[in-house]
Amino acid sequence: MTGKILGRKVITHVHEYEISPKVLSNFLFWVVRKFSSEVVIVSNFLKSNPNIQGIKSRVIYNCVTEDFERNVNKSSGKNSGFKVLMLASLRPYKGIYEFLKLANRIPEANFLLILSDGSEEVSKFQEENSIPENLKIFSVQKDVHSFYKSSSLVINLAHKDKVVETFGLTILEGMYYGLPAIVPTCGGITELVDPGINGFQIDYTRLDLIEVEIKKMMSNKNYWEKLSQEALSKKDCFSRNAFKSQILQLLDK
Numbered sequence: 001m002t003g004k005i006l007g008r009k010v011i012t013h014v015h016e017y018e019i020s021p022k023v024l025s026n027f028l029f030w031v032v033r034k035f036s037s038e039v040v041i042v043s044n045f046l047k048s049n050p051n052i053q054g055i056k057s058r059v060i061y062n063c064v065t066e067d068f069e070r071n072v073n074k075s076s077g078k079n080s081g082f083k084v085l086m087l088a089s090l091r092p093y094k095g096i097y098e099f100l101k102l103a104n105r106i107p108e109a110n111f112l113l114i115l116s117d118g119s120e121e122v123s124k125f126q127e128e129n130s131i132p133e134n135l136k137i138f139s140v141q142k143d144v145h146s147f148y149k150s151s152s153l154v155i156n157l158a159h160k161d162k163v164v165e166t167f168g169l170t171i172l173e174g175m176y177y178g179l180p181a182i183v184p185t186c187g188g189i190t191e192l193v194d195p196g197i198n199g200f201q202i203d204y205t206r207l208d209l210i211e212v213e214i215k216k217m218m219s220n221k222n223y224w225e226k227l228s229q230e231a232l233s234k235k236d237c238f239s240r241n242a243f244k245s246q247i248l249q250l251l252d253k
Contacts, residue, residue, distance in 0.1 A: 012036040061238045062167050063243040082152045084103075090117045100132070168183060171192050181198065183199065183200075
């Protein structure tokens with residue numbers, strides 16, 4: 001507000017489509033509309049947000065941190081076996097129960113679930129649910145490099161009727177390790193995955209289709225390797241250099 005009053009250019013970074021509670025969301029977006037000279041959004045999907053219509057905006061995709069990029073090649077190598085990785089929180093709408101179902105459907109694969117919750121919450125979740133032998137669950141991790149490096153696929157099973165991902169940082173991090181991805185069919189997260197090229201866009205309700213694609217990757221090494229190489233190439237669209245260049249262009253005007 002002060003910047004606007006002083007006649008300064010005010011740039012606002014918007015990462016969410018909406019927040020809860022609704023009254024707070026309305027107020028914050030009113031502040032954005034009232035006092036912003038320009039808005040930076042993290043995906044083309046956010047352009048459809050009615051709360052920022054009429055404001056000058058530009059898309060600048062997120063990138064991984066400098067520390068993450070620096071440590072990509074320092075972690076341990078892939079182990080034998082096909083591993084499916086998901087990073088999420090202990091919220092049903094994040095697809096954690098669908099992930100359990102997938103593990104039961106594909107016993108020949110290994111599944112890794114990294115939660116952003118503490119050990120007590122994770123232990124309670126494990127006690128309350130039947131966890132298949134091929135699924136390992138971890139509480140919040142400071143360093144996830146070894147998980148990406150040892151995995152074959154990263155997935156996001158968010159329920160689009162409950163939450164829509166405006167970006168997909170875990171998907172991007174997986175790309176640095178050549179991981180194909182399976183993501184929902186809407187939201188900014190779809191902008192990281194070209195169907196059939198470096199992964200697939202499949203709703204959490206279609207576990208049958210997800211199962212088919214996973215098994216196809218497992219049984220056809222050449223098929224998986226092609227997806228993997230495309231994932232490595234796709235990450236360049238979201239590089240730190242591209243991010244830095246676009247930020248400098250933004251500030252230069």
